[in-house]
Amino acid sequence: MTEISNKQINKVGDRIKSFSENEKDLITLINFRDTYFKSLFELSSLIKNEIKFENLSFLLTGRLKRKKSIIRKLRRIENKNMDLTRIADLGGLRIIVKDRKDQDIILNEISKRFKVSKQFDYRDQNQNYKSIHIHIKH
Numbered sequence: 001m002t003e004i005s006n007k008q009i010n011k012v013g014d015r016i017k018s019f020s021e022n023e024k025d026l027i028t029l030i031n032f033r034d035t036y037f038k039s040l041f042e043l044s045s046l047i048k049n050e051i052k053f054e055n056l057s058f059l060l061t062g063r064l065k066r067k068k069s070i071i072r073k074l075r076r077i078e079n080k081n082m083d084l085t086r087i088a089d090l091g092g093l094r095i096i097v098k099d100r101k102d103q104d105i106i107l108n109e110i111s112k113r114f115k116v117s118k119q120f121d122y123r124d125q126n127q128n129y130k131s132i133h134i135h136i137k138h
Helices: 006-017 023-034 036-050 067-075 100-113
Strands: 059-064 091-096 115-121 132-137
Touching: 006 023, 006 067, 023 036, 023 067, 036 059, 036 091, 036 100, 100 132
Parallel strands: none
Antiparallel strands: 059 091, 115 132
16 A cells, blocks of 8 residues: 555545545545554553453453444534544554453553553443543554
């Protein structure tokens, strides 16, 4: 694949937002999204192999955002000024644990080893979804 600039990628995002994308744009979108795979794999390996969570049981999964979800996110009214290259969740890891205490342990260990640029704590909201989302610079 030829190297493509952020400016070119953002132009693809603009065409998607305006419903004027073509097949080549969609291929570029997928290729751009797929560049996150290597970082996801490296980060999951580091978490699995280097962080020792003594007596802590967890499930680690990862995913790249689906094409349909990226397009939907770009087209949201509230994201009208968002560039494709600024979407923070094109790739993501999930660590599933049994309780809040284990969430705190994992968050603490990850924060010690990685640069956490953003953190969103949804555990105290009045809903069943009890999670912490963090952005890691890798």
